[in-house]
Amino acid sequence: MRNHVQVAVIGGGVVGVSVLYHLTKAGWKDVLLIERAELTSGSTWHAAGGMHTVNGDPNVAKLQQYTIKLYDEIEKISGQSCGMHITGGLMLAGTAERWDWLKMTQARGRYLGMELELLSVAETHKLYPLMDPAHFVGAIYDPIEGHVDPYGVTHAYAKSAQLGGAEIVKQTRVTDLKQRADGSWDVITSGGNVHAEHVVNAGGLWAREVGRMVGLELPILAMEHQYLITEDLPELKGQKEQLHVIDFEGEIYMRQERGGMLMGTYERAGVPWSPHTTPWDFGQDLLPNDLDRIAPSLEVGFQHFPRIGTAGIKKVVNGPFTFAPDGNPLVGPVPGMRNFWVACGVMAGFSQGGGVGLSLSNWMVEGDPGADIWAMDVARYGGWATRAYTNSKVRENYSRRFRIRFPNEELDAARPLKTTPIFERLQQDNAVFGEYCGLEHPLWFAPKGTPAREDITFHRSNAHAHVGAECRAVRESAGLLEISNYGKFDVIGAGAAEWLGSIMANKVPKAGRMTLTPMLNERGKLIGDFTMSRLTEERFVLVGTYAAERFYKRWFERYPPPPGVSVRPAALEYLGLSVAGPQSRALLQSVVDADLSTAVFPFMSFRQVDVGMVPALVGRVSFTGELGYEIWVAPEYQRALLDVLTQAGRKYELRHFGGRALQSLRLEKSFGTWAREYRPIYGAFEAGLDRFVDLTKPAFVGRDAAAQEKAQGGARRLITLAIDARDADAIGDEPIWHRDRVVGWVTSGGYGHTVQKSIAMGYVESAVAGETSDFAVELIGEKRPAIRLTAAAVDPRGTRMRA
């Protein structure tokens, strides 16, 4: 074993070897993989090897496509077969909702370059005679699905990496990790020590234990997972290999395994494995079968595929594999740590392992993952993702693996966890809550005496009319919204303004003012959007996306402030309420001494103001596009703030509104939001944020790339469409057509209640961005005509918010 390397990868499962291969491919040859036993000795060896391209996140779907295409490449380099069987796959729908979901999946595949085909039951039955058509309504066919040999894939990656210069050491366990002052690592192993500049935790089933070596409790948990293999079915003999099949209603997946069939299930009563510690002596072991646990799924499966029910069971496999709370991998550099990277929680290693390896190696070598991998970024979880939280969410996620997540559906596990002091008050007012990063926040308010519950649907829900009333209140009089669910940073010190000027794209405001500012990466892409508020010469408050707080933190570690400037995450230290609407000034003025007239407190002002008895920071801004104020207070004051505003609000017909109304109101204003319109695949010019990018500043991160994008016009543009919708609005990721071509995709959509239009925002190719007509958006499988709005649907000149 080498005693000094650039990178030590811990773990020789399919993920570790993929990382190793991609590092060598990117030119880092001085790399070492350390494996406790033999390659594949964790989850990998007993995987069913199934692979598919469909994923709820389009960016992850692209990486899955990449993974499957990679197998040819590593086979060629290594000479090792991956045992590829590209059989094609079917996803079967047994209900109308699932059929809608398939239509939406097919539509999304259009701009991802996927050739998904919708089939009638009769067509499906022809392709898959093992099914009983009586239980189904149709299917989607994907030509590039199938399965691989886990051993073959792992060794093909490994040999390819070795041919690229990597070393692989087996039968050697990493027992500890010690960081040196320069950020490099002493990797302590059972076979001696190695000094490594970087460490990658690809420990799979033991990734938690490897994390603990450096004081990290990673939010991952292994679940037991069972599949069975039947005796040979004579009718399969001499036939083309059976397709890979997912039967959502049965919650089962199936494929042919030699002469028999392999059937696996994500049962509802899933069981975690080794919830606290993974034993080091667990090797290529299987867990005891528990067919009773999966019996309900098997029963449905045997009804749906009667022939399989009559075949004897040859073998049952029960093995553990790991999940993060949302089922997506954990990838990237860990915020707050130097040179420590993770590639774990990968629950679909044969669909995702290649994409994970590519992203992580890009990140290490180029400083950027090279794709939008927000859905997999380890930074998306914060301190709230405790072991018990993870346990609860992983079990929920596992049990829902084949269930539809409706766009308006809130999941129940691990709730409530974080609440603000006014939670119970809002409950009394019949709020329907959503959960975001563990925090409860109001989505809308059901009328008194009715259940605070939203029916889950792809169509407009029972909330529709009530959200409409909330929107009208904001546009016509005044609304009150809890806004605690934003990320905040305190930036304090001499030199704070210069530092912010160097990492934010917009001008730094003067004291008492705030600005909107994008944050760009070196390639000029959007990695954040903030309101940057300056209280005094040396004190700033940044307000951005709560979910991205650790993502921002990691960026601030990359471009650290100078000595004397402190940057501190402070999300729940400032809790907020917003009052918005034409009456909001009169209302707020009635409880503060300070003069709130526009002459004294104009749009984008930011000051310390006492609201009643409550000391607060008040910004004159509202995401609704109305005259409005954001009021930030320490948590202990939030209840008093609510009281003073609601009492004063009686005179002004103040009513609550929630996140759903905010979404509608901001769409009417064509205001974009992070993770939707603003993501690292879009540039500021493309996103229409160029007025917030101050190219007169001599230098800031991403400046040159932003200038170049502006000069060249960008590849695409963010537009707003009004859709001739029926009873369903866009939700995001639908294809946008122009005439007979797909020219882009929706980033968010909804109903604009006060303009009574179905609105969507999305990106289209620059060439058609100037067109106004002949657009269409595919809503639940139906191409609905749309026109581009040349200006925001409400108050395009922004006079109301400046009034």
Ligand SMILES: Cc1cc2nc3c(=O)[nH]c(=O)nc-3n(C[C@H](O)[C@H](O)[C@H](O)COP(=O)(O)OP(=O)(O)OC[C@H]3O[C@@H](n4cnc5c(N)ncnc54)[C@H](O)[C@@H]3O)c2cc1C
């Ligand atoms: C029954 C079953 C069926 C499955 N079916 C599919 C499927 O059809 N399709 C699919 O895509 N996925 C499937 N999976 C999931 C798949 O197996 C995983 O996604 C994948 O194996 C994860 O790989 P990994 O490299 O992250 O982890 P692992 O395979 O667990 O590898 C981790 C490796 O790290 C080593 N290691 C850990 N700690 C140390 C240390 N301190 N020192 C040295 N070495 C260390 C371990 O020995 C191990 O070899 C299935 C899983 C199971 C259990």
